[in-house]
Amino acid sequence: MIEERQPIRVALLGCGTVGTEVVRLLHEYPAEYAARTGAPVHVTGVAVRRPHKHPEVPERLLTTDPATLVEGDADVVVELIGGIEPARSLLLRALRAGKSVVTANKALLAEHGSELYAAADENGADIYFEAAVAGAIPLLRPLRESLAGDRINRVMGIVNGTSNYILSAMDATGAGYAETLEEAGRLGYAEADPTADVDGFDAASKAAILASLAFHTRVTASDVHREGISGVGAGEIQAARALDRTVKLLAICERVLDEDGTEAVSARVHPAMIPREHPLAGVSGAFNAVFVEAESAGQLMFYGQGAGGAPTASAVLGDLVAAARNVVVSGKGPRESAHAQLPARSMDHTPTRYHMSLDVADKPGVLSQVAATFNEHDVSISVVRQEGRGEDASLVVVTHTASDAALRSTVEKVAQLPSVHEVVSVMRVEGERS
Ligand code: NDP
Numbered sequence: 001m002i003e004e005r006q007p008i009r010v011a012l013l014g015c016g017t018v019g020t021e022v023v024r025l026l027h028e029y030p031a032e033y034a035a036r037t038g039a040p041v042h043v044t045g046v047a048v049r050r051p052h053k054h055p056e057v058p059e060r061l062l063t064t065d066p067a068t069l070v071e072g073d074a075d076v077v078v079e080l081i082g083g084i085e086p087a088r089s090l091l092l093r094a095l096r097a098g099k100s101v102v103t104a105n106k107a108l109l110a111e112h113g114s115e116l117y118a119a120a121d122e123n124g125a126d127i128y129f130e131a132a133v134a135g136a137i138p139l140l141r142p143l144r145e146s147l148a149g150d151r152i153n154r155v156m157g158i159v160n161g162t163s164n165y166i167l168s169a170m171d172a173t174g175a176g177y178a179e180t181l182e183e184a185g186r187l188g189y190a191e192a193d194p195t196a197d198v199d200g201f202d203a204a205s206k207a208a209i210l211a212s213l214a215f216h217t218r219v220t221a222s223d224v225h226r227e228g229i230s231g232v233g234a235g236e237i238q239a240a241r242a243l244d245r246t247v248k249l250l251a252i253c254e255r256v257l258d259e260d261g262t263e264a265v266s267a268r269v270h271p272a273m274i275p276r277e278h279p280l281a282g283v284s285g286a287f288n289a290v291f292v293e294a295e296s297a298g299q300l301m302f303y304g305q306g307a308g309g310a311p312t313a314s315a316v317l318g319d320l321v322a323a324a325r326n327v328v329v330s331g332k333g334p335r336e337s338a339h340a341q342l343p344a345r346s347m348d349h350t351p352t353r354y355h356m357s358l359d360v361a362d363k364p365g366v367l368s369q370v371a372a373t374f375n376e377h378d379v380s381i382s383v384v385r386q387e388g389r390g391e392d393a394s395l396v397v398v399t400h401t402a403s404d405a406a407l408r409s410t411v412e413k414v415a416q417l418p419s420v421h422e423v424v425s426v427m428r429v430e431g432e433r434s
């Protein structure tokens with residue numbers, strides 16, 4: 001009888017948006033969790049900052065001292081506090097005491113993942129973190145386990161719901177960035193301090209985790225090139241629309257070849273124009289979606305809710321069942337796989353494509369001057385569109401693939417041409433053949 005088995009004791013650190021749902025679901029379906037785990041799952045303590053704000057948790061379980069829970073008799077510690085400290089120290093203590101850990105903390109994993117893996121490994125404990133990237137979407141387990149027999153070449157996706165909500169709304173309404181951000185805050189889609197989301201920090205942490213798993217290499221947030229969406233205005237959205245494209249904040253992790261044929265990893269987060277018929281273009285609002293390209297499996301797409309209490313709790317509880325099951329059968333989950341240790345490729349050397357919109361003088365020779373500048377930098381042009389407006393003209397150029405450094409230098413030189421009045425917008429282009 002499962003009920004007669006020694007229960008799995010769970011210490012919950014943090015009981016906010018996600019933790020509250022974890023507590024609710026464990027309370028609502030105890031028999032199902034017991035059956036799936038092989039033993040009853042009992043929450044034996046919940047650490048918060050303000051116990052009086054938590055009527056949903058029995059008072060006897062609440063504490064403001066997470067260290068006592070970590071040092072106590074828990075089998076599994078679930079960390080839902082967020083941020084680096086005290087989460088890092090608490091999880092290291094738990095792992096060193098042989099307790100398995102479940103966390104949704106992307107910032108911590110992107111900075112200190114290796115330290116946590118090592119502590120888990122040395123002490124026979126597990127570390128699971130499915131909720132850290134793309135909320136409810138089962139993505140990390142497929143990368144870590146299902147695709148362990150394949151070679152992943154590229155992971156590209158929308159992994160930040162807040163910025164995707166803002167860009168989708170700008171595309172739908174034609175409104176500017178600042179007013180859309182304000183509206184997103186009013187509707188509860190953007191946090192009071194949206195910096196981590198709109199400046200790309202959140203997506204960069206997620207990209208580091210994705211690249212680490214996909215390429216069996218340690219990649220930290222500082223290896224990820226990061227640009228946010230605050231520079232995207234109504235003009236950029238309109239320019240994309242004119243070319244039947246839309247703008248998305250993308251996390252792109254790629255296996256790339258250096259000139260001498262050696263492999264490297266490029267990881268970047270930036271806004272990019274993608275064709276409207278691309279599957280990621282239809283991902284709107286706060287949803288997430290990730291494309292994975294693997295050598296044998298081909299293309300795979302993962303789509304769903306990337307945030308929110310219940311969706312994120314689904315991923316946390318999946319991990320909790322896995323960790324608890326391992327405790328019951330004395331099993332072990334996957335370890336860190338960083339055997340490839342590919343070097344990080346800088347953004348300068350990463351191949352990209354640019355869309356450029358220019359205000360130029362409408363007179364003979366301008367187009368050839370602009371084209372010559374591209375030529376000097378060895379950048380090949382894919383599309384040119386010019387529209388006269390009296391004495392001036394609007395000139396749109398979309399390039400073929402070149403190194404990001406070459407493309408940036410080209411923009412700088414084009415901006416200095418006397419016939420170019422203004423570089424109206426510059427944005428990378430993704431999701432189509434170059
Ligand atoms: P919240 O801010 O809603 O909750 C944080 C919880 O931690 C609160 O219960 C808070 O206590 C508690 N807490 C904070 N500091 C301490 C401390 N020093 N000691 C004890 N308890 C503390 O966060 P979320 O639930 O939104 O997020 C939790 C984790 O999940 C984060 O890592 C986040 O990145 C990740 N995540 C969140 C998603 C979401 O949609 N919210 C989606 C995917 C991942 P009190 O309630 O008393 O203030």
Ligand code: HSE
Binds near residue numbers: 132134163197306307
């Ligand atoms: N702030 C994040 C987002 C939450 O907007 O996607 C999920 O990690």
